Amino acid sequence: MVPGTFADEIDTQELYKKHCVLCHGEDGKGKTDLGEGLGARDFTEKKFQNSITDEKILKQIENATPERMFPFKDKLTAEEMKALVPVIRAFGG
Ligand code: HEC
Numbered sequence: 001m002v003p004g005t006f007a008d009e010i011d012t013q014e015l016y017k018k019h020c021v022l023c024h025g026e027d028g029k030g031k032t033d034l035g036e037g038l039g040a041r042d043f044t045e046k047k048f049q050n051s052i053t054d055e056k057i058l059k060q061i062e063n064a065t066p067e068r069m070f071p072f073k074d075k076l077t078a079e080e081m082k083a084l085v086p087v088i089r090a091f092g093g
Contacts, residue, residue: 028091049092
């Protein structure tokens with residue numbers, strides 16, 4: 001993939017809303033019924049942001065443990081999954 005080619009074409013907020021809000025919430029805190037039930041972490045916490053690498057975020061989106069968070073590798077393109085990493089980071093402020 002050529003760096004910088006996806007950012008303008010993918011609406012990352014829309015992607016997040018469509019695929020992630022259900023469990024992780026609009027505010028990224030995971031305080032939705034499903035998120036709380038499954039044990040989603042609070043993306044706004046420094047502790048979370050400091051303990052996770054961009055690679056791990058991407059890996060989670062691609063290959064999450066299916067009982068907790070379904071993997072997106074068959075639902076989203078590689079570019080879309082990559083574009084979601086900064087969305088997760090943005091919750092950290
Ligand atoms: C069905 C509910 C559900 C959906 C939908 C979901 N997640 Fe998750 N997610 C979880 C749960 C539960 C965890 C924490 C448990 C775990 O780490 O397996 C998690 C953890 C994460 C983590 C942190 C991994 C870690 O090591 O703590 C990231 C990053 C993440 N999700 C991103 C996303 C993104 C981006 C989307 C949308 C494309 C998404 N999730 C959609 C339930 C969900």
